[in-house]
Amino acid sequence: xxxxxxxxxxxxxxxxxxxxxxxxxxxxxxxxxxxQQTPGQGLQFLFEYFSETQRNKGNFPxxxxxxxxxxxxxxxxxxxLELGDSALYLCASSPAPGAEAFFGxxxxxxxx
Amino acid sequence: DxxxxxxxxxxxxxxxxxxxxxxxxxxxMFDYFLWYKKYPAxxxxxxxxxxxIKDKNEDGRFTVFLNKSAKHLSLHIVPSQPGDSAVYFCAAxxxxxxDMRFGxxxxxxxxx
Numbered sequence: 001x002x003x004x005x006x007x008x009x010x011x012x013x014x015x016x017x018x019x020x021x022x023x024x025x026x027x028x029x030x031x032x033x034x035x036q037q038t039p040g041q042g043l044q045f046l047f048e049y050f051s052e053t054q055r056n057k058g059n060f061p062x063x064x065x066x067x068x069x070x071x072x073x074x075x076x077x078x079x080x081l082e083l084g085d086s087a088l089y090l091c092a093s094s095p096a097p098g099a100e101a102f103f104g105x106x107x108x109x110x111x112x
Numbered sequence: 113d114x115x116x117x118x119x120x121x122x123x124x125x126x127x128x129x130x131x132x133x134x135x136x137x138x139x140x141m142f143d144y145f146l147w148y149k150k151y152p153a154x155x156x157x158x159x160x161x162x163x164x165i166k167d168k169n170e171d172g173r174f175t176v177f178l179n180k181s182a183k184h185l186s187l188h189i190v191p192s193q194p195g196d197s198a199v200y201f202c203a204a205x206x207x208x209x210x211d212m213r214f215g216x217x218x219x220x221x222x223x224x
Contacts, residue, residue, distance in 0.1 A: 101203075
């Protein structure tokens with residue numbers, strides 16, 4: 001069974017640009033969550049999708065958005081990038097909300 | 113809001129000794145607790161979990177203890193091995209949204 005796949009693994013963008021990150025969950029998993037990891041801040045919850053619906057959103061500005069497709073694949077988008085958006089973005093899939101989550105390797109975003 | 117807190121950013125122990133990682137939570141609706149382990153350049157991987165109906169769960173060298181009245185859980189690793197050196201995240205889920213929330217992580221270093 002393939003694990004959670006995130007693409008791309010690494011990304012360098014300049015301030016003001018926008019970026020889209022992709023996540024393919026484990027087959028059969030319908031819940032996808034996104035987290036931002038920065039040094040000292042741990043895993044900050046961005047949002048969770050289940051059956052194409054956003055169930056909950058963390059305390060991030062509206063520049064951060066996401067969506068989930070009918071095949072459970074998910075994308076997150078960050079517009080008007082700021083230097084502080086540089087982080088590791090992790091996607092996790094689970095069979096249902098609140099269940100054990102399986103993480104991808106993450107996308108390392110660097111904003112210059 | 114930090115609903116799950118790991119107050120120790122780092123912990124160093126000698127090989128063969130016990131490692132104790134602590135976690136506190138504020139939301140009394142949480143009823144499922146998990147520990148994840150993260151190596152550099154990899155996504156977190158599930159380690160062990162405990163449901164609120166139990167106060168202890170053991171899996172080999174890893175034991176998680178839950179004190180519901182104190183809203184506290186801990187992970188014990190006995191004996192600690194150098195390969196256990198990683199960042200450990202505590203997570204909790206439950207409540208009406210059944211969201212999963214993570215702590216900031218504790219970096220464990222096991223010295224040979």
